Amino acid sequence: MKKITYSCCEIDNQPLKVKMMHIPEKEPKVTLVGAGPGSKDLITVKGLTVLQQADVILYDALVSKELLMGIDATVPKIYVGKRCSEHSFTQDDINMLLVEKAFEYGHAVRLKGGDPFVFGRASEEIEYVESFGIPVTVVPGITxxxxxxxxxxxxxxxxxxxxxxxxxxxxxxxxxxxxxxxxxxxxxxxxxxxxxxxxxxxxxxxxxxxxxxxxxxxxxxxxxxxxxxxxxxxxxxxxxxxxxxxxxxxxxxxxxxxxxxxxxxxxxxxxxxxxxxx
Ligand SMILES: C[S@@+](CC[C@H](N)C(=O)[O-])C[C@H]1O[C@@H](n2cnc3c(N)ncnc32)[C@H](O)[C@@H]1O
Known part of the structure; x- marks a missing residue:
């Protein structure tokens, strides 16, 4: 059974608590990767390399399922899409989950449709994750x-x-x-x-x-x-x-x-x- 601890930070003077499943063996870090428009081979070479190094992947509705099928089956892949017809995650849910999973697994890759900075709410995710002292990098995608x-x-x-x-x-x-x-x-x-x-x-x-x-x-x-x-x-x-x-x-x-x-x-x-x- 994993030990549960909590990490706190403040955003807009509001204290926030995020569940950490255990003291991580790996340093937590987050990479936002642009998956491209949909076809599995329209991700960049760098994006694919980072994806293959992920300890956990959080992906959007518009990300290619075939692309994910090519990644090691033991790497957890968590759907966090917001499409109307499916179970929908709020942006706050996604932010929190990203931090939790980075603490739990180490390198969390946030795989986003197209380019993360084109109507992708990437800035909000970066700001939230960094407020926990977790480093974030971005790999651009084809919009x-x-x-x-x-x-x-x-x-x-x-x-x-x-x-x-x-x-x-x-x-x-x-x-x-x-x-x-x-x-x-x-x-x-x-x-x-x-x-x-x-x-x-x-x-x-x-x-x-x-x-x-x-x-x-x-x-x-x-x-x-x-x-x-x-x-x-x-x-x-x-x-x-x-x-x-x-x-x-x-x-x-x-x-x-x-x-x-x-x-x-x-x-x-x-x-x-x-x-x-x-
Ligand atoms: C939240 S925005 C994200 C855009 C994304 N960051 C990008 O750079 O492409 C989602 C919108 O992008 C457009 N879109 C994304 N992928 C598409 C695709 N494969 N075909 C048509 N429209 C697409 C649609 O208008 C969709 O509602």
């Missing part, structure tokens, strides 16, 4: 914001078409619509919108006020996985697809003329014109 469009042949910039891109979320932490959406719509930047599938209808409405109904839009879901799907339309025609979209799948919305680089954009456009004339 879905760029790699998922790329997997469909959509460049986020292209000479003469788009000279910048704006990565944003549709919803702010209080659930309200992000104002950046309006500001980005008024620019000529390619818009890359994460966590927006459930708001697709509101997004197309809002953006078409500034960019017009002919602006190309793509929704890519389960990007870089075998189950990847892609819907190509214009802001004006996207509503025809909304009822057939599975909103439970993670998706990236791309709005801008670069979407016309998608191999099937013009084919779809011709079909749209033909159907509109019937």
């Amino acid at each position: 879905s914001a760029i790699s998922v469009p790329a997997s469909q042949g959509i460049p986020v910039t292209k000479r003469g078409i788009s000279s910048s891109f704006w990565v944003m979320t549709a919803t702010k932490h209080d659930g309200s619509f992000s104002e950046d959406l309006k500001y980005a719509s008024q620019s000529s930047a390619t818009m890359v919108i994460l966590m927006g599938v459930r708001k697709l209808w509101e997004i197309t409405n809002e953006v078409s006020k500034y960019r017009g109904s002919l602006m190309p839009i793509a929704l890519i879901q389960n990007g870089t996985l075998d189950s990847e799907s892609c819907t190509i339309a214009t802001l004006g025609t996207m509503e025809n697809h909304i009822s057939s979209i599975d909103i439970r799948k993670p998706g990236i919305i791309i709005i801008g003329n670069v979407v016309a680089e998608h191999p099937s954009f013009f084919e779809e456009e011709v079909l749209r014109v033909l159907h509109s004339n019937i």
